Amino acid sequence: MSGLYLSRGLFPAEFLRPTVAFILETQRPSGEIPWFDGGYADPWDHVEAAMGLSIGGEYDAARKAYEWLYSMQLVDGSWWASYRGEEVDNSERRETNFVAYIAVGVWHHYLITEDRDFLRAMWPMVDKAIGFALALQTEHGDILWAVDGEGAPKDDALVTGCSSVYKSLECAHNIAYTLDEPRPHWLSARERLGHALRSKPERFDRTWESKARYSMDWFYPVLTGVLSQKDARARLASRWEEFVENQLGCRCVSDEPWVTVAESCELVMALLAAGDHARAVEVYSWLHQWRLEDGSYWTGYQMVEDLLWPDEKPTWTAGAILLAADALTEHTAASRLFCSVQLLGEDAQERIVKAD
Numbered sequence: 001m002s003g004l005y006l007s008r009g010l011f012p013a014e015f016l017r018p019t020v021a022f023i024l025e026t027q028r029p030s031g032e033i034p035w036f037d038g039g040y041a042d043p044w045d046h047v048e049a050a051m052g053l054s055i056g057g058e059y060d061a062a063r064k065a066y067e068w069l070y071s072m073q074l075v076d077g078s079w080w081a082s083y084r085g086e087e088v089d090n091s092e093r094r095e096t097n098f099v100a101y102i103a104v105g106v107w108h109h110y111l112i113t114e115d116r117d118f119l120r121a122m123w124p125m126v127d128k129a130i131g132f133a134l135a136l137q138t139e140h141g142d143i144l145w146a147v148d149g150e151g152a153p154k155d156d157a158l159v160t161g162c163s164s165v166y167k168s169l170e171c172a173h174n175i176a177y178t179l180d181e182p183r184p185h186w187l188s189a190r191e192r193l194g195h196a197l198r199s200k201p202e203r204f205d206r207t208w209e210s211k212a213r214y215s216m217d218w219f220y221p222v223l224t225g226v227l228s229q230k231d232a233r234a235r236l237a238s239r240w241e242e243f244v245e246n247q248l249g250c251r252c253v254s255d256e257p258w259v260t261v262a263e264s265c266e267l268v269m270a271l272l273a274a275g276d277h278a279r280a281v282e283v284y285s286w287l288h289q290w291r292l293e294d295g296s297y298w299t300g301y302q303m304v305e306d307l308l309w310p311d312e313k314p315t316w317t318a319g320a321i322l323l324a325a326d327a328l329t330e331h332t333a334a335s336r337l338f339c340s341v342q343l344l345g346e347d348a349q350e351r352i353v354k355a356d
Contacts, residue, residue: 006285011331016321019318020058023049023056024061030064033315036312039312042098043101047065048105050065051108051109051319054108054113063115095145103126103168104337106126106171107171116178119179130172134186137192140200140203141203142197143161156205163224163226166225169187170190174342218235219270220270222235223270232270233276249263250264250266261290261297262314262317269327269339
């Protein structure tokens with residue numbers, strides 16, 4: 001199906017119910033949500049899929065997903081790169097943006113459910129996760145992307161990863177404020193990180209080839225609230241023709257003929273953050289041609305070879321579809337999470353005004 005045009009207040013619950021069910025059916029009894037049946041789970045994509053469950057009203061399953069992640073957290077607050085059940089699948093690294101993203105998922109679930117007991121129960125996990133990420137912030141404000149298997153920092157930073165951590169710090173602050181657990185240094189760290197992303201390009205991609213060919217490097221500073229709306233619009237306009245294929249979606253990388261559904265959904269929310277509602281609606285309308293009868297979505301489409309590739313239907317892609325639909329229709333109380341910056345508390349508001 002294609003041509004699904006969404007409007008505020010008109011969430012297509014019946015149409016998207018199979019997508020919610022697909023995530024639910026893939027979730028394991030432990031709460032773990034692998035990429036697909038028989039695949040591995042990583043902390044970031046697990047959270048993305050769990051947010052889809054919250055949007056779909058599957059609150060118990062979503063909570064179970066967060067409880068599983070809590071049960072797998074290491075002493076220093078981190079998680080390994082991926083898991084299969086209770087076993088570590090990839091012990092080569094622990095990534096800061098993967099770890100910090102738990103704050104986004106927990107805050108998202110709380111916004112929808114208003115379950116304060118859940119928020120309180122998850123607080124120690126969030127506190128330790130953010131502590132791990134901020135321990136890797138440099139004097140320049142950027143946050144190193146990972147530690148290796150032995151715990152040694154990998155001395156470089158990613159625009160996409162740091163942008164994701166920037167949003168995670170916003171959500172972590174809101175959790176701390178709501179629970180009256182002051183963490184003022186989190187806001188200070190967020191300010192320094194935002195400044196690095198806006199003004200210190202030399203701090204990123206220092207030891208490898210530039211990641212600027214990836215669309216996420218292009219739109220993530222918009223999606224996560226790093227930029228003002230004016231600068232966000234300019235950034236999206238600057239490379240629109242490189243990354244967006246009309247009637248198909250957003251490329252994963254500028255030099256490969258491959259559009260991906262999840263990146264396209266994130267671009268939809270970035271467009272909303274930049275105030276471009278019309279194009280957000282249009283891009284989202286293209287994506288349902290990649291949908292299967294069970295409500296799942298293919299990862300992407302290779303334009304030159306005219307094939308769906310890879311042969312995967314990830315749970316996190318389904319989660320992204322639900323997040324974008326929620327953002328377009330303002331269906332849940334978490335619908336604006338990726339479309340605006342919302343820092344609780346007077347001091348926080350003063351800080352963001354100064355940062356802008």
